[in-house]
Amino acid sequence: MFTWVIRDFKSLQDRRLQSEEFNVDGCTWSVLVYPNGKEGDNYLSASLLVSNFQDLPPGWWITTTFSLCIETNSRYRRRVLAAREKCFDAENPSWGKIYWLHRRELNGFLVNGDLKIVAHVEVLNKSTHEEIDLDYEHC
Secondary structure, three states: OEEEEEOOHHHOOOOOEEOOOEEEOOEEEEEEEEOOOOOOOOEEEEEEEEOOHHHOOOOOEEEEEEEEEEEOOOOOOOEEEEEEEEEEEOOOOEEEEEEEEEHHHHHHHOEOOEEEEEEEEEEEEEOOOOOOOOOOOOO
16 A cells, blocks of 8 residues: 655646556555646646666556555545556556546545545566567566
């Protein structure tokens, strides 16, 4: 589990934010957030990213289940982005949701102006350098 608190979220002018890196089962991840939407459409967009994907050998892949959750002080008020099983690879190093939360709904999810995102990642399977076979489709 990784927790990222984005301070004073509504005042941010950044197009894209990236969390610090965290490690799960030898894989390096980060969370990407687009405060005004990935397509600039007033929706909060978010995704999970294999942070070091450009440094991985050709043919790499990682199969996971994951969720991103906006946590609040209320146990009844949360927004969850969940994936059953996703395969990350060089063509798809991130998975998420473009239209996760409309900006007009945001106030109900902020705690003292901060946005708290919790990532749960479980690595189900991954390639190792010895396993990489460029002719085999893993995803």
